[in-house]
Amino acid sequence: MSVVGFDVGNENCIVAVARQRGIDVVLNEESKRETPAVVCFGDKQRFIGAAGAASSMMNPKNAISQIKRLLGRKFSDPELQRDLQSLPFKVTEGPDGFPLLHADYLGEKRTFTPTQVLAMVLANLKSIAEKNLNVAVVDCCIGVPVYFTDLQRRAVMDAATIAGLHPLRLFHETTATALAYGIYKTDLPENGQLNVAFVDVGHASMQVSIAGFKKGQLKILSHAYDRSLGGRDFDEVLFNHFAAKFKDEYKIDVYQNARACLRLRAACEKLKKVLSANPEAPLNIECLMEEKDVKGFIKREEFEKISEPILKRVVRPLEKALVDAGLSVENIHAVEVVGSGSRVPAINRILASFFKKEPRRTMNASECVARGCALQCAILSPTFKVREFQVHESFPFSIALSWKGSAPDSKNGTIENQQSTVVFPKGNPIPSVKALTFYRSGTFTVDIVYADVDDPQIPAKISTYTIGPFQFSERERAKLKLKVRLNLHGIVSIESATMLEEEGEVPVSAANELPKEDAKMDTDEASNGLSTTETDIDMQEAKGAAENTGVEGEMGALNSEEKPVQMETDAKVKASKRKIKKTNVPVSESIYGGMVAGDLQKAVEKEFEMALQDRVMEETKDKKNAVEAYVYDMRNKLYDKYKEFATPSEKEELIGKLQEVENWLYEDGEDETKGVYVSKLEELKKQGDPIEERYMDWMERGSSIDHLSYCINSFRDAASSKDPKFDHIDLSEKQKVIRECMEAEAWLGEKKQQQDALPKSATPILPTADVKRKAETLDRFCRSIMTKPRPPVAKPQKPTPTDTQTPLPQATEQSDPTPAGEPMDTDKSEGAGEAQHSNNIADSHVS
Secondary structure (H helix, E strand, C coil): CCCEEEEECCCEEEEEEEECCEEEECCCCCCCCCEECCEEECCCCEEECHHHHHHHCCCHHHEECCHHHCCCCCCCCHHHHHHHCCCCCEEEECCCCCEEEEEEECCEEEEECHHHHHHHHHHHHHHHHHHHHCCCCCEEEEEECCCCCHHHHHHHHHHHHHCCCEEEEEEEHHHHHHHHHHCCCCCCCCCCCEEEEEEEECCCCEEEEEEEEECCEEEEEEEEEECCCCHHHHHHHHHHHHHHHHHHHCCCCHHHCHHHHHHHHHHHHHHHHHHHHCCEEEEEEEEEECCEEEEEEEEHHHHHHHCHHHHHHHHHHHHHHHHHHCCCHHHCCEEEEECHHHHCHHHHHHHHHHHCCCCECCCCCCCHHHHHHHHHHHHHCCCCCCCCCEEEEECCCEEEEEEEEEEEECCCEEEEEEEEEEEECCCCEECEEEEEEEEECCCEEEEEEEECCCCCCCCCEEEEEEECCCCCCCCCCEEEEEEEEECCCCCEEEEEEEEEEEEEEEEHHHHCCHHHHHHHHHCCCHHHCCCCCCCEEEECCCCCCCCCCCCCCCCCCCCCCHHHHHHHHHHHCCCEEEEEEEEEECEEEEECCCCCHHHHHHHHHHHHHHHHHHHHHHHHHHHHHHHHHHHHHHHHHHCCCCHHHCCHHHHHHHHHHHHHHHHHHCCHHHHCCHHHHHHHHHHHHHHHHHHHHHHHHHHHHHHHHHHHHHHHHHHHHHHHCCCHHHCCCCHHHHHHHHHHHHHHHHHHHHHHHHHHHCCCCCCCCCCHHHHHHHHHHHHHHHHHHHCCCCCCCCCCCCCCCCCCCCCCCCCCCCCCCCCCCCCCCCCCCHHHHHHHHHHHHHHHHHC
């Protein structure tokens, strides 16, 4: 199981992985820790990440960037419209009111949704992690801004699905920073609480979070943000300043040229970084526009003066975070500053003035979010054992349920009105589950909406759920229990609906088991080890409502006629209890702006097709590069080390062929298919391989001949020697070894003499393969003979002397005389006798 954390920023992305020794940030194909969040569409393929950033300057209208600013937002959003003014690519309004991104891809004009483009970025990050880990990456944790709405969070989940990822959690970026900060702290208090303010000034937004730390846990006390205050705003101030200056001095309008805008913005971003460390900085761009070189100069004081409207907005999120947390400046023990845009000195001065303490930079400003996400993924993963550390997250919005209800009216009896109740108030723990009870006689709808939100960028409605149909036998209204879930990703949904029916009375002893079932249902999330809360809210209708209107009263209201029934039930509870039948009721979901299942599947298939096209084009490039490399490499070798191994006609013909292919590569063969390049390379190798084989054969022939000569001499010497360790081998077998060695030596000498007489450009008579094969054959034959084991010698049995036996006399003659010509063994020792016996056999064979 992979443990990976993704920080998908507005400008750059970072991938962190958990290993046994800790958290590592993964390097991309350019050996950099940050990967640009850019997708550039070309005529043949896509360029994503570092390749996309490199292609964006040459193809700005097809390079899509700043995807997080476009995700899950209406095209008519004023803030989105302001962002589009600085983007070089075309964006239009789709049929659903959301933006569509236009690009030229594969020679056609295509449209993509922001979710699809984000999926491309995630797929690229996935491949970077897989190359580093050498395993498939599926499970992960993705960092998201705290201000992301329900629709934006769903869009991130859809993009992850398209990219083949399964997020275990969408983690707030400031909470990820707090986790990366606190989990390594060993001096956290056990009783008190250490309050730390985390200020994240990124490329396009500012987020503030106040976290309370105790030993082994952190609790998020408040969130605040400004979604349009980031480093790019300071870049834009410098861009507008120099654009106006160059228009006056050089009479050029960079706003009319997309490429000039990109180059000037890139130069202003570098200028901002220089001003962060220096009191003044120059700006020089060659051929910015109309072949004009431009120069500029600015001091830090002037930069801060023109940035004053932006700097004034820094204080608002700080004040809101303190108010929501219920703390004062004196209660904040430390201030941690992170984010790529936080390096502007003026921001640090504002923070120091507001918190009455100097902000600290103990964390890596760019990598802390990715590291925190990887840590959270490791905590959720069963494959890693992480230090016990609890994260109590809070939700930044108030979520309410809205439905059509009824209320009594003196004139008309009842009137329908829209009623709502806050289910998850601001600061509610994540995850959380709450149960609500409704009384209805037929299918009804419930809306999930944002409550008490003064931010115009947040939509009013999230989703609508249709509960039903269901059958209820009695005339009374059905009692329905809805379970509403705020999950780990910060996404709200109605998880289930259950109809509760009473089925007579049962004894108390049997009824005692019923509450256990309810408790099991109410606390089913406890098994996950996550902090969840569940509240049962009774949505009882008001008296006087029509039977079939589905009208409902205020939360918790009970009519006067039902109260005695409730009291009667309470009186009888000592003797009996009603049995409850539970029936699941269908729940259908409709998300405002969300992808339906069919569109999501089509997006997955389309991403697969584009990834396949990219892979084919990369393989085609590799084959083309292989042809080009072979042309240059072989031509150089023909004039160098292959010079003596090719005949003049072969050399001339091959050089001509190489020149022909080189000309073809830069003319007609510039844009061919993979198969054409493969065939061209094979055609060249048909002429070049024989020359290369002669060279390689010549290089290896000497060592092969030496090895064969060594084998011949070694086995011949062993067979001819009188070493006692070979005495047990029959003489005829040794003669075979000697004869085989002499034949091999004669074959080698004859072939070597013929080979030495040939030029190096001729086909070898003594190929290295033949020499190796001869050595293997000789070794196999001779080794089987010369390594025969010595046969075992039987030990003579000595008679055991007894009282009745008479010892044999010392005889001078043996009853069994030794055969003629073979001396008698007079050595009584066992080993000596064996040795002597072996010598005798050897001598008899020799004679």
